[in-house]
Amino acid sequence: MRKIRLYLLAILTLLGIFGLATAKSPGESKANSLLKEGILRVAVVGDTGIGERAFHWGFIAVQRAIRNQKPDVLLHLGDFVYQPEFKPKICPDRYIREIEETLVKPYPFRLFVPGDNDLPPKISKPKASGCWSKIDPLDTPFDILADSDKGPAPFEGTKIIGNTFFAILNTYPWQDPTDWLAPRIKEAKKQGLWIIVALHEPPITTAWYLDKRYTVLKQVNKLKPDLVFSGNQHSYERFHQLKVPKRKKKLPFNKSKPASRYQRGKGTIHIISGGGGALIKPFGDQQGKKRHTAPKDVLKALAKRGLMNHFVLLDISDQTLKGTIYRVCPGKSPAGKPDDPRWRRKNERMWEGISLECESKPEGVTEFDHFEISR
Numbered sequence: 379m380r381k382i383r384l385y386l387l388a389i390l391t392l393l394g395i396f397g398l399a400t401a402k403s404p405g406e407s408k409a410n411s412l413l414k415e416g417i418l419r420v421a422v423v424g425d426t427g428i429g430e431r432a433f434h435w436g437f438i439a440v441q442r443a444i445r446n447q448k449p450d451v452l453l454h455l456g457d458f459v460y461q462p463e464f465k466p467k468i469c470p471d472r473y474i475r476e477i478e479e480t481l482v483k484p485y486p487f488r489l490f491v492p493g494d495n496d497l498p499p500k501i502s503k504p505k506a507s508g509c510w511s512k513i514d515p516l517d518t519p520f521d522i523l524a525d526s527d528k529g530p531a532p533f534e535g536t537k538i539i540g541n542t543f544f545a546i547l548n549t550y551p552w553q554d555p556t557d558w559l560a561p562r563i564k565e566a567k568k569q570g571l572w573i574i575v576a577l578h579e580p581p582i583t584t585a586w587y588l589d590k591r592y593t594v595l596k597q598v599n600k601l602k603p604d605l606v607f608s609g610n611q612h613s614y615e616r617f618h619q620l621k622v623p624k625r626k627k628k629l630p631f632n633k634s635k636p637a638s639r640y641q642r643g644k645g646t647i648h649i650i651s652g653g654g655g656a657l658i659k660p661f662g663d664q665q666g667k668k669r670h671t672a673p674k675d676v677l678k679a680l681a682k683r684g685l686m687n688h689f690v691l692l693d694i695s696d697q698t699l700k701g702t703i704y705r706v707c708p709g710k711s712p713a714g715k716p717d718d719p720r721w722r723r724k725n726e727r728m729w730e731g732i733s734l735e736c737e738s739k740p741e742g743v744t745e746f747d748h749f750e751i752s753r
Contacts, residue, residue: 415720418540421447422690423483424495424578424609427655431460433719436687437655439708443473443743444689450694451483452537454517455609455651456493456578459507465499469509473584474516482516490517492533492548493578493609508577520546528558538571542694545603547577552596560635563601573603578610578651582620582662584672584680585611585661591623599623601648602697604699604751607690609652612659612721614703619645628675637681638749647703647749653688657721660685670674686735687719699751701751709741 404495421444427437438744444452457482458474478504482488494503494744496510510533530536533548534555543566547555555688563573598606599622600695621630632644661683662670672680687706719727735746 399455399508402542405536411613416540416695418542418692418694419447419448419449420451420453420542420564420574421656422453422455422470422576422607422651422692423610424491424607424650425457425458425652426454426481428458428480430462430656431505432655432697433657433687433716434535434655435711435715435717436706436708436719437480440654440687440689440706443567443704444691445484445707447691449691449709450459450584451474451487451544452481453489453544453574453576453607453609454481455576455607456491457609457652457656458490458493458513459509460495460656461505461507463679464504466505467509469507469512473507473509474512477513477749478516478715487537487539488517489537489544489546489576490514491546491578491609492550494550497550499544503597507616518714523562526731528561530555531557532586538566540640540694541696543571543573545573545575547575549594550581552579552594556597556601560601563603572694573601573606574605574607575601575603576607578608580608580610580615581606582648582676583611583615583650583699585613585615585650585659586665586670586679587672587676588670591629593627595620596623601645602643604642605701606646606648608648611625611650612656612744613650613651613661613683613685614688615650615678616681616703616749617648617650618681619647620679621645629679633681638747640749642751642753647689647751651688651690651703653686653706655687658687658719658734659686659721660728664732665728666727681749682748684735685732686718686746688746699753701749702745704743705735705746706743707736707739733739 427434492510495506497506498508499506523539529551533549537544581590584594619632634640691702
């Protein structure tokens, strides 16, 4: 039954590639009804460990764990490659071959978000890999909307797969997507689809806090998606359902009872997932960086966080969207390979008193967090 479902989904995607499916097309309505009694399985991962500046052994363990779950869709939140050189002039083909083998071939559908490490290097990001021009063609093409007057920015677009509407946004530079994205989301909701937005740099985080509540966070939350995924911070964070922020007021959110079960329409859950193999960074408050420590109302809206290699698995049915976050403890690296996933600084005393989730835990994959959204 699962093979038949994947076969039908592949046909629908091909129709979209050739411009025969639009946001209002019968083809996508058929895809939605196809899964009403089934489940769309989506794996979400960010900041993976390809390249010499990453924890490659952790990346291998995460990829193996994801493949074992046999997802229909891989949603990658950006930062695929970490080159070692300053201002690299080329993106070596060995990186692209590894991406093809680990992040492309195993998955029927791939949705890729551009990260700052994927774009061409510049003064403020001299070690950016410049690999995006080779990575971008490897993902599943966006849906072609023949009746759309307002187009997205470069590297942005939408894709309907089964019972879910995905929107991929680019934060470099950020442009308010409301004009082109709001009509598509409105139509997708009419079709009864779940709404997932993905971008690289988080609208909200406790890892390295930047105040975006009245810009990116407000613009995204006004679209009323069910879930927003982002990467960039090499950690895991899940917030309770956040509402549209209002000036001079504390960040509004809905904390459900029990704390991991939510009703659709009461806010947007933001998840930061950057544990795919990049070197792990402590949260701003753990580093003692007052300027980049999240304010109290943001910390209060946080449901759970952790420093670890990990990925998110979504099981999406017609009535419920269930998320499970898996901690991946890769164990000891092969002889001669880096064994420490920590992000390094000259002053390593920063790490005193900060524990990684896999410390003192055996090798393996275990559930770390979960949540559920019901209609």
